[in-house]
Structures are given as C-alpha cells and as structure tokens.
Amino acid sequence: MSGIADTQVLTFTLGDEDYCVDIDYVAEIAEGESMTAVPDSAPYVEGVMDLRGRTTTIINLCKVLDTDGVDAGELLTDGGVEQNRIVVLDSETDDADSTTGWLVSDVQEVMAVSEDTFEAGAISETEILQGLIREGDSFTLWLDPHELPG
Numbered sequence: 001m002s003g004i005a006d007t008q009v010l011t012f013t014l015g016d017e018d019y020c021v022d023i024d025y026v027a028e029i030a031e032g033e034s035m036t037a038v039p040d041s042a043p044y045v046e047g048v049m050d051l052r053g054r055t056t057t058i059i060n061l062c063k064v065l066d067t068d069g070v071d072a073g074e075l076l077t078d079g080g081v082e083q084n085r086i087v088v089l090d091s092e093t094d095d096a097d098s099t100t101g102w103l104v105s106d107v108q109e110v111m112a113v114s115e116d117t118f119e120a121g122a123i124s125e126t127e128i129l130q131g132l133i134r135e136g137d138s139f140t141l142w143l144d145p146h147e148l149p150g
Helices: 061-065
Strands: 008-014 017-022 026-031 045-051 054-060 085-089 098-104 106-112 118-120 129-135 138-143
Touching: 008 061, 008 085, 008 098, 008 138, 045 098, 054 061, 054 085, 061 098, 085 106
Parallel strands: 017 138, 054 098
Antiparallel strands: 008 017, 008 106, 026 085, 045 054, 085 098, 118 129, 129 138
C-alpha cells in the first residue's frame, strides 16, 4: 500500500477486538436506531434503516467475520444508553438512494497510520483484512471495505 504515512483510519471495536477502516471510506457515524427486517436477506444483514432519507443496509460485521460481539438485539438503546454505533460508508455505487452501514460495538478514534506500525500481508486466508497496525503489545485489524459484503 503506497502512501501509508498519509493515511488516517477510523478505529472501532467488535466485541473485544479492535478494527479500523480508511477514513476516506467513512461518510459518518450514526446511532443505532429502529431497523426494518429484510425477509430472505443474507444472515449478516440486520435490516435497513432510513438515515436522512436514504435507505441504509445494516451489515453485522461480527457475522461476516465470524466473531462474537454485537448482538442485534442490543442495537437499540438500553435505558437511554446507546449500545452500538453504525459506521456509514460512502456510497460507491450508482444507486444514490442506498448506502451501507456496519454495525459495530463502539467507535474509538481517527488516527494517523505510520509506516513503522503498519504490517501488510497475509495475516489470514481472506482478503477482507488488508493488514494490521501494531502499537506496542496491541494491534488493530485493518478491513478492506471492497472485500466486505454490502
């Protein structure tokens, strides 16, 4: 990946794991709101919601990545405390009336990536992961939105 030093990523959690995506792919962060179920949809599609007049398909990344973490039942607020966030991606399709959102446990921060912390390459057998960002003993898995469903 060229020009990694100039890249900023949005970091978020899925359960206990840290993930990130290039900030250029993120349109906004939304709160979990009421969704409408979509009959006969893929198992990772939690439903759709209206976000400022646009139909937004909500994808549960825990189901895509086969991890524990976000229970769709906790999407709505629990006693006024928001449980989860939705990372809304910039629409790259011709369909201007539809967009995709990732259901995540929590959004952390936007951070700059440096060459010495990024490790590209095969960290798994899937192309969903571009690499990882290592900081001390912790690491953040970098997701490629082009390889994720939605």
